[in-house]
Amino acid sequence: MGGVTEVLFRQYDLHQILRATSAKVEGLVAQWGADAFLKASEHDLIDKLVEEGSVRCPQLLRDQAWMPEMAEVDIEVHDRFFGETATRRGLLFTLVVPFTGEKDVFYCRPSTWTSVVPQVQSLNTRELRLEVTGQFTDPTQLNKRFTEELDRIDQYLAWCREEIDRHNAALPTFVTGLVSARKQKLLDGRNLQSQIGFPIRRRPDASAYSIPVTRKTVSPHRLPRPGHGDGEPFAPEPALSDADYEAALQVLDAQRNALERTPSVAAGMDEETIRNLLLVSLNAQFKGTAAGELFNGDGKTDILIRERDRNVFIGECKVWDGPQTVTDALDQLLGYLVWRDTKAALLMFIRTKAVTATVQAATAAIEAHPNYKRRGTHDTDGRIDVVMHANGDLDREIKLAFLPFSLPHHATSRFAKAKR
Template sequence: MPELFIRGSLSDLFKKIKETVDSDIGKITNEEILNIDINEWTKFLWNKYTIEPITLYEENITYNLEETTIKRYNKFHHHNPYESEYFSMDGYKMTFSVPFEGNEKLLYFQASTYIMSRFEVDSVESSTSNKCGIIKYSLEYTRQELESKENQKDFILSQFKCRFDKYIKNIDYINDDVKKFNTSLNLSIKESLEKRRKKAGDYIALRAKLDLPLNLNPNAPNTVPVVLAKKSKTIPSRPEKKFSKPEYTISDKDYENINNIISMSCTSMEKTASTFIKLQEEELRDIVVSHLNTHYSNVTGETFNKVGKTDIHILFDSKAAYIAECKIWHGEKKFKEALEQLFSYTTWRDIKTSLIVFNKENKNFSNVLSVVENYLKTCPLCRTKREKNKNEWDCTFQKYAASDEIISVFIGVYDLYC
């Protein structure tokens, strides 16, 4: 039978979590740490590493009775070795199912304050997003023991309460420690981020004094930073037709990496939607641009430029090799117009683009995704569609019905509704 509260001290678990947080913060590049919002990142990391305490739903405890065979020690065995050590008796088993929510791993650790005893249970089922976890605990009685009681139900329930109250008390002690840890974690994360920022600032200031150029960090988290470069003309696949060929473009590897950065940036906004829902298109666009520019730079200034109201451009010799648009969701018609607007900016074959859409007004975000998915399925200009996530697609489009020009479009739809 599993036994609770015996795997070690909660303080050791807390120490490992803080070490993991410090390790994650240490992996943030110098360029990133100097451009992030410390308060937003503190909230993000706190939400990621905070521990959910155990909540028992005592009012929803259920129980079930079944017949069983009970083994009891034979006290006469000690005096007569020919006697059996145990004898079997008919009996009953009452199993209690105690629902709970929270991190079930906590049930196996010992709090700073605890009750000295053994805490055996039949089983522990983990909680999920769809259902509560269950602690199963049983009591066994011989037929004679139970039938001798006048009010058998009250007897069993009082026995359960008397024994399980100690379990509840230990869980209360655990939750007290978790609450203190969660409170201290917020301050610890903020201090670590500020320390990391100061270290990065000192390093970059020293490089500036030594007149050394800054390079992209190859260990930037969750991305593959690469230097954007010009790409020479390519021979047309069908020489019998003449197309206006791109003088500049970005590689598929760059394009994939840019879209990964956009995805991470916007997903991070979703996690703290209450902070970003009040922002307008241009302000949301500026956040995405700032994140992109922490990964790409060149000697002439920012790689990603803001042109017009909501466009994002990569410019080579004043010519766009990558275009993105940020839009607020206002229905399928506006979504279609946003794509057409994006296409209108393109001047070269096989240009790479992105359309970033933020939902701020629709409670039913899944319905927004369904509209986008259906439009992509039925749009005659959509040549290919690959779903990366439920809210992100890699597509190719004909620029217009009679055109041979193909445009790559990454479409990401993100939920800021709260």
């Protein structure tokens, strides 16, 4: 090569650099302000920290390589026989190769290496330059010089990529553990579990309804209250536990199956009647500490758990009438004064034959909503989970389960048949 100014893959030890990167992430978690940490969406927090700790190994874009015009330069030539050095005019050829990834990796030595390291004329954040000088008449010979050096660089990058990929793959688990540990430490430190509660327990006299719900004592999570800035202190607020949320959805799912299997009965029910039937099923399994019925109706469509004037669980019942039905239902749900990590369910009563197409259209409408953040844990024909954010606050997340009900439209009820 000619005019070499930079030697690659020698300056730093890649293993130590990756360890330092992990330590930096650990430091970020430890130094994050407590109130801001508790108020932040845990999912978004983990994503941000994983992104911060990830390393992007460079990849040469050899198919985009290009050459500027060749130039003439003075070349010093040493005559071994006479021991003299002479200056002659020669040709300078430059190859510019773009790359993706982080420039700093080019200066890191991987665990596997050789005594021959690649060299380049220059390197910036987007491309590297190779130069060859001499007297050339054969283009194949010149191409070989460039190719050999690129192959050497690619080999070192492959060795680096093996270590970087292992580092990146371990990050999500590593970061999740850090975030969970610090969050638990902060919550324990403020003694939330013993200070604030939203106690719920199963009815001891629950009817023997054939659904897979285990009767148990149910306790609440103590979760953070959203603030309007990092300077606002964190304050606790109750929320329905994930276990109780899942149990409630199982009750709704079982009742849906019963309705779908008895179309003649479902055909004679309007939206409010179905809502009331669902309330009966839910309250047969759950009981609040202050009242006999934990799940309450508000207006014609809502299924609510309310604690101290706030909605902790919201179930919205709607009859499908096009994608706007979904948008309106979500706007209504988000219009409530919700608390952090509120659980919600959108029960869509579908009285059309094209159930699959309707569910797809409804899902698309949910994902098109401006408050949509991401998909949740369930994605089946009978239940699609998503995460929404509260109006004006990305960190206040609402877990929403979309439950489609396939109900008959023109079926005759058994009551109508009896009159004939």
